[in-house]
Amino acid sequence: xxxxxxxxxxxxxxxxxxxxxxxxxxxxxxxxxxxxADDFDCPMECFCPPNFPTALYCENRGLKEIPAIPSxxxxxxxxxxxxxxxxxxxxxxxxxxxxxxxxxxKITNYGIEKGALSQLKKLLFLFLEDNELEEVPSxxxxxxxxxxxxxxxxxxIPQGTFSNLENLTLLDLQHNKLLDNAxxxxxxxxxxxxxxxxxxxxxxxxxPPRLPANTMQLFLDNxxxxxxxENYFNVIPKVAFLRLNHNKISDAGLPxxxxxxxxxxxxxxxxxxxxxxxxxxxxxxHLHLDHxxxxxxxxxxxxxxxxxxxxEQDSFIHGPQLSYLRLDGNEIKPPIPMDLMTCFRLLQAVIx
Ligand SMILES: *[C@@H]1O[C@H](CO)[C@@H](O)[C@H](O)[C@H]1NC(C)=O
Ligand SMILES: *[C@@H]1O[C@H](CO)[C@@H](O)[C@H](O)[C@H]1NC(C)=O
Ligand SMILES: *[C@@H]1O[C@H](CO)[C@@H](O)[C@H](O)[C@H]1NC(C)=O
Ligand SMILES: *[C@@H]1O[C@H](CO)[C@@H](O)[C@H](O)[C@H]1NC(C)=O
Numbered sequence: 524x525x526x527x528x529x530x531x532x533x534x535x536x537x538x539x540x541x542x543x544x545x546x547x548x549x550x551x552x553x554x555x556x557x558x559x560a561d562d563f564d565c566p567m568e569c570f571c572p573p574n575f576p577t578a579l580y581c582e583n584r585g586l587k588e589i590p591a592i593p594s595x596x597x598x599x600x601x602x603x604x605x606x607x608x609x610x611x612x613x614x615x616x617x618x619x620x621x622x623x624x625x626x627x628x629k630i631t632n633y634g635i636e637k638g639a640l641s642q643l644k645k646l647l648f649l650f651l652e653d654n655e656l657e658e659v660p661s662x663x664x665x666x667x668x669x670x671x672x673x674x675x676x677x678x679x680i681p682q683g684t685f686s687n688l689e690n691l692t693l694l695d696l697q698h699n700k701l702l703d704n705a706x707x708x709x710x711x712x713x714x715x716x717x718x719x720x721x722x723x724x725x726x727x728x729x730x731p732p733r734l735p736a737n738t739m740q741l742f743l744d745n746x747x748x749x750x751x752x753e754n755y756f757n758v759i760p761k762v763a764f765l766r767l768n769h770n771k772i773s774d775a776g777l778p779x780x781x782x783x784x785x786x787x788x789x790x791x792x793x794x795x796x797x798x799x800x801x802x803x804x805x806x807x808x809h810l811h812l813d814h815x816x817x818x819x820x821x822x823x824x825x826x827x828x829x830x831x832x833x834x835e836q837d838s839f840i841h842g843p844q845l846s847y848l849r850l851d852g853n854e855i856k857p858p859i860p861m862d863l864m865t866c867f868r869l870l871q872a873v874i875x
Contacts, residue, residue: 524707551837568588582624592617602626602650604609608634614643626671630654640664651696659684659696669693673721676700686713693719697742701725711735722746723766740764744791750776756784768793768811777801792847800824803843810845813874814852826866846871 530727565571568590569581577597581590586604594616606628614620620643635733640649641662642673650671651660658670658679665687677699690778691714701722711717711734720742722731727746734741748770755778756762763786772795781802782790793812798816802824811827828842848867851874859867859875867873 525785531867563594566592575848578618589613592620595729596620599624600624601628604628606630606698609636609639611636611642611710612638615640618642618644620646622646624650626650626652629652630656632658632660635660654660657700663688667691671695672699674698676701678705680705680707680710682707682709685711688713688783689715692716693721695719695721696725697721698724703727703729708733734759736760738762742766743770744768745770747771749773751778753778756786760786762786764789766791767795770795772796774799774801774853782807793852803845807843808846809847811849812853813849817850817853817855819855820850820863822860822862822866826863827869848872849874851875 535796551796554774566579566581568584568586569579571644572578572580576595578600579592579596580600582600582602582604582756586601586606589601589609590749591613592599596617597619597623599617599620602624603626607630608627609625609630623643631654640646641659641664643664643666645666647666647668648671649663649667649669651673652671654675656672656675656677658681659670659677661681661684662841663669663670663684667688668690668691668789670688670691673695674697674855677696685694686709687827694714694717699722703726714735715737717735717738719742720731720734721740721742722739723742723744723746725746727743727748730743730748730751736758739761741759741762741764744766745768750766750772762784765782765787766789768791772792774797783802783803785806787804789809791806791809791810792801792815794814796816798818798821799813800812800817803810822865823842825843825845825848827844867875
């Protein structure tokens with residue numbers, strides 16, 4: 524049972540996105556026969572596929588402005604243009620929009636008119652990757668489920684931006700300019716359904732404070748994080764995937780129980796400053812500790828208890844039961860002790 528759940532979570536993770544129920548419904552509820560020929564007003568800059576009347580394709584066209592969006596459109600593709608502004612006007616009739624892709628444009632916060640986004644009451648997905656944003660756009664529609672802001676210059680999150688986004692499941696802020704001072708006490712308050720938070724490649728020196736309670740995937744690679752506060756994981760009891768590769772975490776920066784948190788299944792701590800294997804829980808499956816400064820490995824921290832190592836039967840095993848372990852790029856000198864070799868043979872995959 525537990526294995527099945529782990530597997531399902533793993534698959535979710537592998538696909539890299541949280542494909543939410545409402546979007547599935549959005550596709551299934553899309554019946555072309557509901558549309559009459561009159562509805563096929565197509566902006567001349569764009570392509571309107573006859574067999575997909577709810578979609579409007581305006582990508583890769585060198586557009587500088589957003590054309591008037593017909594009211595029948597659910598899916599709007601505007602990526603890879605030269606758009607600098609999001610005015611209210613072109614969207615005034617586009618009340619059905621579920622999905623907007625504005626990746627790879629030149630949008631700034633000054634260019635976004637106040638009500639342009641918040642008037643889209645059914646919007647679920649908003650893609651604004653690779654633009655020129657310096658803050659998270661606000662206000663956003665309350666219906667939003669995914670907000671993709673990777674590779675902008677975001678350093679500010681206006682007060683209350685997320686406070687009404689109760690359906691947001693994914694927030695991607697990777698490769699921006701966030702410093703620790705971007706977060707207020709209540710920045711993440713209200714994100715009741717947030718599952719994935721990606722803040723990799725920013726300039727954080729501390730773990731972001733007061734994360735939403737349902738966070739399952741927390742990605743903080745490529746920051747300058749030195750440690751994790753005591754009891755940090757208590758407020759995120761569902762966290763299963765934790766990526767902290769390429770930070771500055773040392774032994775001294777770890778809380779007293781280390782990563783002995785039963786919800787964590789996948790823990791990535793590559794390219795940090797650890798000299799010892801940290802404490803982990805018996806539920807952890809994947810552990811990345813490569814490229815640290817580990818000199819020797821305490822077998823009892825990463826292996827099932829020794830008594831079970833000598834028996835052939837599938838007897839009761841306690842202690843860690845990793846299926847994947849990376850230890851390469853450390854300072855472990857051969858010969859590797861016998862008990863450690865025996866343990867490594869039991870694990871499905873070890874890279875040393
Ligand atoms: C919205 O619909 C009205 C009525 O059909 C029309 O006059 C107006 O031009 C439309 N606006 C846009 C931006 O298409
Ligand atoms: C959030 O999602 C639920 C379930 O799909 C829906 O009923 C509700 O209206 C949504 N909330 C908002 C603010 O759109
Ligand atoms: C972090 O930086 C390393 C080294 O520059 C790079 O290989 C890796 O892809 C980066 N990861 C993320 C998630 O930004
Ligand atoms: C190895 O880890 C166990 C469990 O935390 C601890 O009791 C033991 O003292 C450690 N051994 C060494 C040599 O550090």
